[in-house]
Amino acid sequence: MTPNEDILKQYPYLFDLKVIYTLNQNQLECHCIVRNTDSKTIYFQIGGHPAFACPFMENESSNEYYIEFEKDETLDQKIINVEERGMSHETKQLFDHERRFFIRQALFNNDAVVVKNFQSKWVALKSIHHQKSIKFYMENFEHLGIWAAKHVGGLIAIEPWVGHNDYVGFTGEFKEKESIVALPQNQEFECKFTVEINQ
Numbered sequence: 001m002t003p004n005e006d007i008l009k010q011y012p013y014l015f016d017l018k019v020i021y022t023l024n025q026n027q028l029e030c031h032c033i034v035r036n037t038d039s040k041t042i043y044f045q046i047g048g049h050p051a052f053a054c055p056f057m058e059n060e061s062s063n064e065y066y067i068e069f070e071k072d073e074t075l076d077q078k079i080i081n082v083e084e085r086g087m088s089h090e091t092k093q094l095f096d097h098e099r100r101f102f103i104r105q106a107l108f109n110n111d112a113v114v115v116k117n118f119q120s121k122w123v124a125l126k127s128i129h130h131q132k133s134i135k136f137y138m139e140n141f142e143h144l145g146i147w148a149a150k151h152v153g154g155l156i157a158i159e160p161w162v163g164h165n166d167y168v169g170f171t172g173e174f175k176e177k178e179s180i181v182a183l184p185q186n187q188e189f190e191c192k193f194t195v196e197i198n199q
Helices: 005-010
Strands: 015-024 027-036 042-044 050-053 065-081 085-104 111-115 122-127 133-139 144-148 155-162 182-183 189-196
Touching: 027 182, 065 144, 065 155, 085 111, 122 155, 133 155, 182 189
Parallel strands: none
Antiparallel strands: 015 027, 027 189, 042 182, 050 155, 065 085, 065 111, 065 122, 111 144, 122 133, 133 189, 144 155
């Protein structure tokens, strides 16, 4: 993808974006490469919105599933202000030297569960009843959003992000947003996620 006239009206930077999908046995890799083709530094954020069926099989409940991190984590969850359609500055503790939580709709009443600066290289979606799982690997992403569909039914999204939506009340410039990437001329930025399906 390169910018056309319509894109440049909203995003006034020149760039080249490649999103490369590679299927290798039970793994699907998504490799994102952003190259600055402008004559100045460009600023951007990038992320994914992959979603997975949960439960995996009929006659199961999503309440029997959990998200597991690779490592024990001590993490605060960022709180989304749904009414204001932005990220609040409020946080609450999600983990205290822990690594998993069960899927409960109440967790997602305020939209996604969002964490930053996690140590794990992967998270997994697992069941307490069988060994089928989805393992989700991430490289060079600072934030992770986990979201459950309320009305579509049966979906869990595992979303790797570089950056996120504005904080409520933010009045700065785009380049001042949290976790913005400042990419100098002729330089490249890469990030990658891989979905591993274990049957």
